[in-house]
Amino acid sequence: MELPQVTILIAAYNEREILLEKVRNCYALNYPADLLDILVVTDGSTDDSADILQDLPLVRTMHLPKREGKLAAVNRAMKKVQSPIVVLTDANCLLNKEALANIVRHYEDPKVGAVSGEKRVLATNDSSGQGEGLYWKYESFLKKMDSDLNSVVGAAGELFSFRRELYEYLPAGIIIEDFVLAMNIAAKGYQVVYEPEAVAEEAPSSNLAEEWKRKVRICAGGFQAIGIFSYLLNPKKFNLLSFQFLSHRLLRWAVVPFLFPVVLVLSAWQAMHGLVEYQFFLAIQCVGYGVAAMGLFYMGKDRLPKLVSIPFQFAMMNAAAYAGLVRFLKGSQSAVWEKAKRKIQVASLR
Amino acid sequence: MTISINTIIILAIYVIFYAYVGYGLLVWAIVTYKKFKKYLWSFLK
Numbered sequence: 001m002e003l004p005q006v007t008i009l010i011a012a013y014n015e016r017e018i019l020l021e022k023v024r025n026c027y028a029l030n031y032p033a034d035l036l037d038i039l040v041v042t043d044g045s046t047d048d049s050a051d052i053l054q055d056l057p058l059v060r061t062m063h064l065p066k067r068e069g070k071l072a073a074v075n076r077a078m079k080k081v082q083s084p085i086v087v088l089t090d091a092n093c094l095l096n097k098e099a100l101a102n103i104v105r106h107y108e109d110p111k112v113g114a115v116s117g118e119k120r121v122l123a124t125n126d127s128s129g130q131g132e133g134l135y136w137k138y139e140s141f142l143k144k145m146d147s148d149l150n151s152v153v154g155a156a157g158e159l160f161s162f163r164r165e166l167y168e169y170l171p172a173g174i175i176i177e178d179f180v181l182a183m184n185i186a187a188k189g190y191q192v193v194y195e196p197e198a199v200a201e202e203a204p205s206s207n208l209a210e211e212w213k214r215k216v217r218i219c220a221g222g223f224q225a226i227g228i229f230s231y232l233l234n235p236k237k238f239n240l241l242s243f244q245f246l247s248h249r250l251l252r253w254a255v256v257p258f259l260f261p262v263v264l265v266l267s268a269w270q271a272m273h274g275l276v277e278y279q280f281f282l283a284i285q286c287v288g289y290g291v292a293a294m295g296l297f298y299m300g301k302d303r304l305p306k307l308v309s310i311p312f313q314f315a316m317m318n319a320a321a322y323a324g325l326v327r328f329l330k331g332s333q334s335a336v337w338e339k340a341k342r343k344i345q346v347a348s349l350r
Numbered sequence: 351m352t353i354s355i356n357t358i359i360i361l362a363i364y365v366i367f368y369a370y371v372g373y374g375l376l377v378w379a380i381v382t383y384k385k386f387k388k389y390l391w392s393f394l395k
Contacts, residue, residue: 138374145377148385244377251369259362266359 001108005083006100007037007164011073012091015042016049022091023059031100033058037083040091041073071177075169087161088178093119093202095159102197103161113166113190114182116143116152117159117198135313140196146248147194150240153248155182155192159200166190176221183229186241208299208316215317219324222253257321264289289315 008026012019019040026038038059042050044067053061062077074088085107089095095117103115118140146152157178168184170177186192204211226249233250235242264285270278288311295312298304304312 142374142377145374145381148381149377247369247373251365251373256366256369259366263359263362263366266355266362270355270359 001105003032003035003104004085004107005035005037006031006085006087006104007039007081007083008087008089008100009074009077009081010038010040010089010091011070011077012040012042012045012049013067013070014045014047014049015091016045016047016052018092019049020052022094023053023056025094027058028097029095029100030097031104037081039077039080041077043067043073043076068172071170071174072172074177078164078167078169081164084164085161086164086167087159088157089160089200090158090202093158093200096197096199096201099159099198099200102195103159106193106195107163109191111191112193113185113188114155114160114162114192115198116155116182116192116194117161117200118194118196119156119158120199120201121204122201135317140194142248143194144196146244147192150191150244151186152182152192152194153186153241153244154179156200158202159198163190174221175224176218179221179225180228183225183232183245187229187232187238208295212316212320215320216323216327219253219321220327221324222249222321223325223328226250226254253321257318260318292316 010019010022012022015022023038023040026036027033029036036058039062040050040053040059041062043062043064045063050061050063053059060080062073062080064076078086085104087100087103099117103117106112106115119136121136143152155178157176160178160182162181162185166185166188168181170180170184174180182192229245232238232242232245238245264282267278267282267285271282291308292311292315295304295308295316298308
């Protein structure tokens, strides 16, 4: 296969601290330099991040003083892209050397419209990182299965590639643009492939409050995305994609979080009426919620015990759906990107 | 009354289990079956 020209598109907001490291990371990728184009958009940045990239080989920069969010920045940059393949990657994550080569090889198949890489949260002793990492391991397994079956439903915004001709200029106000971009391509009948050997490593959120903020944003975006892609729930037209979207996204985002209290209340009702099996079931649920609640006492501590971490992260993920729904209904979730603060930069963890 | 509450609880647990575990297992089973069939087919040919 003849290697195509690739544009690495980085939308960065006040990422001066890591931008040079990111560009060095792009230089280190195992891909011919003459086929590489690095386009960095620093819209809204106030830390002179665009200036430090001036005169660097292969790097083009775009900057507007006004901050309009990642999607607006990507939309603007896409007008300047000539390469047939675009790789979107966040400034605060670093790629493995073979990432690009592993992504590009999938485009040999004309049915492949996009390739999603693997997001890896680097391990620290930090409490917010533990569950995040564990959750992603399971999600990665599901993505691999989804990809092998038909198509991934969604993509990791940290490392996501697509054919330029399939890019759709999305309107402002889209909260989780990576998901919407990937689903648009899948809905057109192209396969969105998951490539586990293309890895974007990032540091975990600095604390649980940051992690909560990130989860609420994703949930609010999830409700918005369900509205946008409700037309996919037509199995006659979308076949497997319809089944995957329903099972992997709709149920997880919009149904399951609201079933937990139903189960709790109804089993309490049954237990009160003397049904022994429900008294036992209620006790199990109370222990689960109790252990999850213990996580709140560790919020200021450096480390969350593993026994507490898993139920706590699981409860937090589902609770975020309520806050996300409220934000979505009120229209108060900003589409301007708010990256979770990271305790340390990813480069120092490598 | 008892039956209908039981049904709701069981259905809710089923949906929760399916969304988090069952779907993954189902897709894994289909993918494994397809791979096995492909392998078997190439072997028999």
